[in-house]
Amino acid sequence: MRTWNWLKGLRCLAGAAATMLLSNVAVAGDASDYAPGHVFKQASYNLMETVGCTPKCGSGHCGATKCAPGSCEAGCTSDGCHGGCDDGGNLLGLCCDQEEFKLFDGVEVGGWIQLGYSTRPTAFNDSFQDKSVLLNQGWLYIDKAAESECGEWAWGYHGDFVYGADASNTQSFGNNPGQFDLDPGFQRGTREDWAIPQLYAEISNGEWTVKGGHFYTLHGYEVVQATGNFFFTHAYTMNYSEPFTHTGVLVTHALSDETELYGGWTLGFDTGFDQSAGGNNFIGGYSTSLTDDVTLTQIMSFGNFGTGFGVVADGSFAMSTVIDYQVTDKLNYVFHSDILDADVYDSFGINQYLLYQIDDCVAAGTRFEWWKVDGSSVNAFTVGLNVKPHANVTVRPEWRYDWSPGGNTNAGRAYGNVNQSNGTFAIDAVITF
Numbered sequence: 059m060r061t062w063n064w065l066k067g068l069r070c071l072a073g074a075a076a077t078m079l080l081s082n083v084a085v086a087g088d089a090s091d092y093a094p095g096h097v098f099k100q101a102s103y104n105l106m107e108t109v110g111c112t113p114k115c116g117s118g119h120c121g122a123t124k125c126a127p128g129s130c131e132a133g134c135t136s137d138g139c140h141g142g143c144d145d146g147g148n149l150l151g152l153c154c155d156q157e158e159f160k161l162f163d164g165v166e167v168g169g170w171i172q173l174g175y176s177t178r179p180t181a182f183n184d185s186f187q188d189k190s191v192l193l194n195q196g197w198l199y200i201d202k203a204a205e206s207e208c209g210e211w212a213w214g215y216h217g218d219f220v221y222g223a224d225a226s227n228t229q230s231f232g233n234n235p236g237q238f239d240l241d242p243g244f245q246r247g248t249r250e251d252w253a254i255p256q257l258y259a260e261i262s263n264g265e266w267t268v269k270g271g272h273f274y275t276l277h278g279y280e281v282v283q284a285t286g287n288f289f290f291t292h293a294y295t296m297n298y299s300e301p302f303t304h305t306g307v308l309v310t311h312a313l314s315d316e317t318e319l320y321g322g323w324t325l326g327f328d329t330g331f332d333q334s335a336g337g338n339n340f341i342g343g344y345s346t347s348l349t350d351d352v353t354l355t356q357i358m359s360f361g362n363f364g365t366g367f368g369v370v371a372d373g374s375f376a377m378s379t380v381i382d383y384q385v386t387d388k389l390n391y392v393f394h395s396d397i398l399d400a401d402v403y404d405s406f407g408i409n410q411y412l413l414y415q416i417d418d419c420v421a422a423g424t425r426f427e428w429w430k431v432d433g434s435s436v437n438a439f440t441v442g443l444n445v446k447p448h449a450n451v452t453v454r455p456e457w458r459y460d461w462s463p464g465g466n467t468n469a470g471r472a473y474g475n476v477n478q479s480n481g482t483f484a485i486d487a488v489i490t491f
Contacts, residue, residue: 168491169198172222172284176484180458182227182292183484193250194486195284196221204262211263216273218256221246225253228282228302230272230330232337232366238272238330254330255282255303267310269322272330275301276308276320276341276357277378279394279409288413288421289442290454290486294429295396295407300378301327301359301366304341316347320357326364337364339374355380363400374400388415405431419446436462455485 172195179187183194197220204214220228225244229251233240244252258271280287280296306324313319319342326337339361347353358377381393392411398404407429415421425440442456460480 166201166203167199169196170285170488170490171196172224172486172488174223174290174484174486176291176482178480178482180291180482180484181294181297183224183290187223192223194222194224197283199256204260204267206262206264209263209265211261213259213261215259216256218254220253220255222250224282224284225251227297228253228255230303230305230328230332232301232326232328232334232364233330233332234334237332240330257330265312269308269310270306272303272305273308274303275327276343277301277359277376278357278396279378279380279392279411284486284488285490288411288423288444288454289425289440289456290484291440291456291458291482293394293407293409293425293427294436294438295394295405295409295427298431299396299398299405299407299429300376301363303328303330305329305331306341308341318345320344324359326362327359327366329364329366334364336362336372337366338362351384353380353382355382376400389413403432405429420444434462434464436460450490452488453485454488456483458482458484 171193173191174183174187174194175189175191176183176187177189187194197218199216199218201216202214204212206212229239229244230237231240236242239252239254246252254272256271256273258269258273260267260269262268274282277300278296280292282302284290304324304327306322308320308322308324311319311321321342322340324337324339324341325333326335326339329337339359341357341359343355343357345353345355356377356379358375360373360375362372363374363376375397376399377397379393379395383391383393385391390411390413392409392413394409394411396405396407398406407427409425409427411423411425413421413423421444423442423444425438427436427438429436429438438458438460440456440458442454445453445455447453458481460482
């Protein structure tokens with residue numbers, strides 16, 4: 059059987075994508091509207107959204123160029139954004155109110171560049187992060203949405219291409235050696251690698267959506283994409299108790315405006331168009347709005363997870379639960395738990411997030427985690443800011459404190475054998491296009 063050359067395949071894929079873009083096959087869109095990796099429409103903070111620019115007055119005031127006497131909050135501009143008034147009564151714009159720069163206007167092509175620094179390596183972030191500035195993610199995505207009209211079936215596709223220190227974590231390390239992006243040709247030096255974390259096609263009629271190929275997991279709250287998280291560093295649960303990617307088929311059914319159901323089959327955890335050690339598992343669950351402000355999501359997997367976690371065990375089980383509560387217009391609380399029973403590797407974790415929108419361009423957040431693996435516990439507390447000086451730029455400074463009551467975690471699965479007093483300062487900048 060002829061062996062597929064993935065490097066040649068990528069060049070062919072790039073050529074085909076360019077041809078489709080030039081021939082206007084791709085659906086026009088705004089990259090800022092695409093929230094990669096967020097399967098669930100949760101209300102939590104997302105860097106790809108231009109925050110804060112919402113009307114604060116009735117429609118009768120919009121369109122004003124001056125601060126109308128007696129109007130609520132001094133009027134608003136035609137696009138609903140305003141930052142108060144100057145001494146002359148002129149409306150002031152927001153710091154996030156600039157027109158976003160889009161490298162490929164009119165097509166669903168975009169990405170970001172993430173540069174990060176931390177005083178210690180942390181879970182998920184590369185071990186070379188220790189006191190170094192790294193290119194964590196140089197990301198490019200191509201997306202054609204399966205936009206259905208009047209219930210007719212429509213098709214779409216999506217591809218993610220990554221270069222940087224985080225790429226090694228998003229490669230298909232559950233594969234057999236040399237398959238897909240686990241090929242040695244994707245390795246570049248000791249710090250940066252290449253990865254193709256998603257490559258799939260889908261069809262949808264609005265009520266049913268069927269996705270097939272290589273795609274991100276439904277498990278958990280935090281995601282691989284830098285634009286989908288509040289914090290630069292990651293929780294232990296995300297890195298050690300959840301898969302990152304799958305290869306298989308996933309069906310989504312919009313049961314109602316409030317509830318979506320998910321069900322599918324994959325070739326184990328963290329595989330890319332390959333099956334290792336008999337990986338074969340079900341993945342599914344649901345997401346539902348309990349109230350206007352509370353969303354509950356539960357996802358489970360069971361079967362053989364393959365070698366993605368370094369274990370091979372039939373009858374393995376994993377479940378993630380996320381409760382997202384929009385307490386007020388500015389305050390968001392998230393509860394997240396993970397259960398993993400992989401026979402030789404058992405873990406349980408609870409994460410809690412409190413995110414507060416200080417103003418239109420600054421948000422503050424905290425995360426507290428308790429994670430237990432094979433009888434050993436680790437705790438981590440993180441506090442940080444998201445500062446958005448421009449629509450395309452977000453800076454995320456944070457301080458994190460990790461400690462383990464027992465001194466070390468079992469088998470060194472937590473970074474650096476976390477002890478009683480590890481403090482870490484980390485900061486990154488994400489530039490979207």
